[in-house]
Amino acid sequence: MTDTKQHYVVERSTRTSRFASGAAAAIILALALAPWWAGLGELRILIEIFYYIALAQMWSLLAGYAGLVSIGQQAFVGLGGYLLFALAIFGGLHPIVALVVAGLVTAVAALPIALVAFRLTGAYFAIGTWVIAEVLRLSFAQFPALGGGSGISLPAGIVRDMAGSPEGRQFLVYWVALAIAFASIALVLALLRSRWGLAMTAIRDSRPASESLGVEAYRTKLMVYVLAAGMTGLSGGLIFLQKLRISPDAAFSVSDWTALVIFTVVIGGIGSVEGPIIGVILFFLLREVAADWGSWYLILMGSIAVVTMLFAPRGIWGLISSRYDLELFPVGRRLRVDPERRDRKE
Amino acid sequence: MPDPVLQTRGLTAFYGDFQALFGIDFEVLAGETIAIIGANGAGKSTFLRSVTGMLSTRGQGITLFGQPVDGVPPHELVARGLAMVPEGRRLFPSLTVEENLLIGGYRRRGSYWTLNRIYELFPILAERRHNGGTELSGGQQQMVAIGRALMSDPKLLLCDEISLGLAPIVIRDIYASLPRIREHGTTIVVVEQDVTQALAVADRVYCFQEGHVSLTGRPADLSRQEITTAYFGAAEEHA
Amino acid sequence: MDWVNAVVQGVLLGGLYALFASGLSLMFGVMRFVNIAHGDFIVMAAYGALVIVGATGLYPLWTMIAIVPGMALLGFVGQRVLLNRTLGEDILPPLLVTFGLSIIIQNVLLEVFSADSQKLQAGWLETASIPIAGGLNIGLMPLLIFVSALIVIGGLQTFLYRTPVGRVLRATSDDQETVRLMGADNARIFAYATAIASAVVGIAGVYMAMRTNFDPSVGPARLLFAFEAVIIGGLGSLWGTLVGGIILGVAQAIGAQIDPGFQILAGHIAFLFVLVMRPQGLLPRMRG
Numbered sequence: 001m002t003d004t005k006q007h008y009v010v011e012r013s014t015r016t017s018r019f020a021s022g023a024a025a026a027i028i029l030a031l032a033l034a035p036w037w038a039g040l041g042e043l044r045i046l047i048e049i050f051y052y053i054a055l056a057q058m059w060s061l062l063a064g065y066a067g068l069v070s071i072g073q074q075a076f077v078g079l080g081g082y083l084l085f086a087l088a089i090f091g092g093l094h095p096i097v098a099l100v101v102a103g104l105v106t107a108v109a110a111l112p113i114a115l116v117a118f119r120l121t122g123a124y125f126a127i128g129t130w131v132i133a134e135v136l137r138l139s140f141a142q143f144p145a146l147g148g149g150s151g152i153s154l155p156a157g158i159v160r161d162m163a164g165s166p167e168g169r170q171f172l173v174y175w176v177a178l179a180i181a182f183a184s185i186a187l188v189l190a191l192l193r194s195r196w197g198l199a200m201t202a203i204r205d206s207r208p209a210s211e212s213l214g215v216e217a218y219r220t221k222l223m224v225y226v227l228a229a230g231m232t233g234l235s236g237g238l239i240f241l242q243k244l245r246i247s248p249d250a251a252f253s254v255s256d257w258t259a260l261v262i263f264t265v266v267i268g269g270i271g272s273v274e275g276p277i278i279g280v281i282l283f284f285l286l287r288e289v290a291a292d293w294g295s296w297y298l299i300l301m302g303s304i305a306v307v308t309m310l311f312a313p314r315g316i317w318g319l320i321s322s323r324y325d326l327e328l329f330p331v332g333r334r335l336r337v338d339p340e341r342r343d344r345k346e
Numbered sequence: 347m348p349d350p351v352l353q354t355r356g357l358t359a360f361y362g363d364f365q366a367l368f369g370i371d372f373e374v375l376a377g378e379t380i381a382i383i384g385a386n387g388a389g390k391s392t393f394l395r396s397v398t399g400m401l402s403t404r405g406q407g408i409t410l411f412g413q414p415v416d417g418v419p420p421h422e423l424v425a426r427g428l429a430m431v432p433e434g435r436r437l438f439p440s441l442t443v444e445e446n447l448l449i450g451g452y453r454r455r456g457s458y459w460t461l462n463r464i465y466e467l468f469p470i471l472a473e474r475r476h477n478g479g480t481e482l483s484g485g486q487q488q489m490v491a492i493g494r495a496l497m498s499d500p501k502l503l504l505c506d507e508i509s510l511g512l513a514p515i516v517i518r519d520i521y522a523s524l525p526r527i528r529e530h531g532t533t534i535v536v537v538e539q540d541v542t543q544a545l546a547v548a549d550r551v552y553c554f555q556e557g558h559v560s561l562t563g564r565p566a567d568l569s570r571q572e573i574t575t576a577y578f579g580a581a582e583e584h585a
Numbered sequence: 586m587d588w589v590n591a592v593v594q595g596v597l598l599g600g601l602y603a604l605f606a607s608g609l610s611l612m613f614g615v616m617r618f619v620n621i622a623h624g625d626f627i628v629m630a631a632y633g634a635l636v637i638v639g640a641t642g643l644y645p646l647w648t649m650i651a652i653v654p655g656m657a658l659l660g661f662v663g664q665r666v667l668l669n670r671t672l673g674e675d676i677l678p679p680l681l682v683t684f685g686l687s688i689i690i691q692n693v694l695l696e697v698f699s700a701d702s703q704k705l706q707a708g709w710l711e712t713a714s715i716p717i718a719g720g721l722n723i724g725l726m727p728l729l730i731f732v733s734a735l736i737v738i739g740g741l742q743t744f745l746y747r748t749p750v751g752r753v754l755r756a757t758s759d760d761q762e763t764v765r766l767m768g769a770d771n772a773r774i775f776a777y778a779t780a781i782a783s784a785v786v787g788i789a790g791v792y793m794a795m796r797t798n799f800d801p802s803v804g805p806a807r808l809l810f811a812f813e814a815v816i817i818g819g820l821g822s823l824w825g826t827l828v829g830g831i832i833l834g835v836a837q838a839i840g841a842q843i844d845p846g847f848q849i850l851a852g853h854i855a856f857l858f859v860l861v862m863r864p865q866g867l868l869p870r871m872r873g
Contacts, residue, residue, distance in 0.1 A: 069680050119864040122676045123619035127812045138850040259688050295692035306685035309678050424768030438759040449756045453768030
């Protein structure tokens with residue numbers, strides 16, 4: 001009788017992922033140097049791509065890992081944007097400093113919001129977050145100092161003092177956007193690799209029927225929600241620092257900051273780090289082609305997302321990774337048979 | 347010899363990578379009462395889930411009333427004459443006792459089991475017909491669950507752990523109803539951890555252990571020693 | 586006096602919100618499923634009525650004869666061919682598919698009907714009112730809608746508690762898996778539930794079109810009102826949903842009395858207040 005005993009080694013990185021980290025370093029470098037090789041128009045598109053990547057990572061982190069499906073992320077985009085404007089205009093802070101503070105304050109503000117929203121679970125949580133975003137939109141419209149319903153522009157003086165020249169300002173915004181995109185990816189990776197990551201996966205994989213959360217699961221969800229809100233608020237600040245004008249409808253737009261984000265994540269692949277990036281890149285490629293189609297463009301995006309959800313619920317990245325067993329960002333610990341150590345017991 | 351009502355040949359079942367059943371050969375003939383006994387985790391519930399279509403059993407060649415079960419959803423099996431008393435009773439809490447019974451008759455096949463006959467079988471239920479299903483004692487709830495299954499006039503009645511959590515005297519009352527159910531030609535399979543009860547009613551018994559059939563036969567032909575070994579495994583025997 | 590009037594008008598408005606909400610409540614009760622496109626279906630029904638009135642010149646109220654069965658059929662088919670595929674342990678597919686549908690419906694309506702605000706002219710019904718004590722007037726149309734809401738909810742309640750299909754719907758709401766063991770086909774039961782809910786959506790849509798201005802973008806707000814009424818009232822209770830609708834309507838009317846800009850905000854705040862103070866809602870379904 002032959003009994004084969006195999007030795008397993010636990011590893012986090014795969015050969016592909018080691019290759020990917022080398023490639024990532026090269027890509028970061030190339031992107032950091034973009035102001036020297038790209039025109040202002042391309043920089044503007046890259047800035048948009050970066051903040052959409054950050055928004056998509058945060059939504060995917062919530063829905064794909066923590067089981068928190070939110071339709072109210074626009075609350076934090078708008079809050080970040082308005083806080084930036086308020087801190088720069090009334091607090092006299094440099095816009096970049098104001099941006100960081102806006103992100104932090106958004107994270108703090110997410111705490112009481114979560115305490116209300118977490119009273120709802122599942123689909124009702126989703127709509128609850130939407131109601132909260134609406135409350136913020138309607139409330140900001142009531143502040144005359146921030147332009148009320150019609151909105152406010154960042155005063156020319158503040159814009160001028162931000163950097164030496166209009167180009168310098170664009171470069172600064174670009175680098176901040178790049179930093180936010182990478183910080184969002186790093187945040188997701190760090191969370192998934194921490195002990196929280198294991199807890200989150202356990203929460204996600206537990207039956208939705210067991211909706212009564214343990215204290216530990218509740219705290220983990222709360223922490224993830226607050227961190228995601230902070231990063232989303234930071235992105236929101238950046239979005240309106242680039243646009244230089246904010247209004248309640250633009251700041252708290254469900255279609256711009258949540259619907260499109262959800263569609264890109266679903267199409268790219270929910271519950272992975274790669275999926276949201278792929279989704280955002282596809283979204284921008286599609287936009288280049290279909291930007292003039294008006295509402296047909298949204299109809300197309302929505303239809304692709306619905307079809308993806310029905311027939312390939314793990315999105316494009318899910319299809320690729322299951323076929324080729326790929327993982328670019330090493331998150332899960334993998335079990336690998338160690339071919340060197342295989343004893344045979346006769 | 348009567349045709350088998352339910353038959354499996356080499357049935358296997360998996361939960362993901364975990365194999366729960368390893369080649370179960372099982373057969374129940376029309377009119378028989380069969381007991382499946384075994385410890386927790388022996389695979390009894392998995393077996394029931396497989397033959398009622400709750401677990402996917404494609405290509406496994408299970409036959410029920412002479413027809414394959416492959417991929418047939420549970421509600422179709424009920425239409426063919428299967429009824430189940432699920433583990434834990436699973437009454438509908440927002441329905442009254444009578445409404446729970448009526449739901450059981452959603453797919454009535456015959457005409458023998460009516461509300462009145464159920465109330466004759468379990469007179470206490472008639473008194474409590476308008477109570478909420480979950481306001482009853484455990485034993486009464488079990489009676490509702492059995493009555494509910496009978497309301498479809500089944501050819502085969504599967505009872506999953508009907509004695510679980512009940513006092514011995516209540517268990518005796520419930521088991522006393524089985525011969526009356528059997529009189530009307532219903533084939534019965536009881537899945538039990540309570541071996542004494544099971545052996546008392548069964549024509550034949552199957553003992554499951556770790557996903558295998560460890561023993562089968564007529565209760566009268568089996569020694570206590572054999573059953574203990576088949577139930578607990580060889581390790582326990584020497585303990 | 587203005588305040589009393591605001592409360593009375595708010596109660597009547599609550600009838601419309603209860604109509605928005607009862608379909609959502611029924612679907613959640615039976616399937617544990619929330620249709621994010623619920624508001625957009627209401628708007629779709631409103632545009633359906635608009636098209637029929639435009640083509641035939643019928644009095645708006647009569648469009649219900651076509652809209653209600655039409656919506657029921659659409660709901661039945663939609664549930665069978667699309668939504669049933671999304672149901673399961675995971676809440677993401679139904680949420681995201683209906684969210685996608687919501688965006689698709691809004692934009693298709695926008696392409697077909699433009700962003701212009703529409704309203705069905707209901708003639709004398711819009712202006713007729715019944716004077717009651719102290720100079721208060723109750724508009725005939727708001728009253729009609731409120732009474733309709735009472736009839737619809739009473740009818741749904743009777744259907745659920747007095748008919749065999751209603752009984753199976755309630756059993757499904759308790760335990761989807763066990764109901765299959767009773768011989769019921771979930772896919773078909775879900776389609777019945779959606780058909781009934783969609784019929785109510787049809788009624789709500791026609792009334793909305795007669796009572797307020799609408800355009801393709803107003804669906805999500807109707808979803809939020811419906812949702813708030815359901816949560817305020819307590820899950821699984823249709824009469825609770827009516828109470829929730831009335832509380833929402835009164836909160837909005839009082840908000841509007843303070844400042845027109847506060848109308849919607851006041852409703853949302855009332856909802857959040859109830860959620861914090863009494864998360865199970867005001868009239869949750871009693872369980873044994």
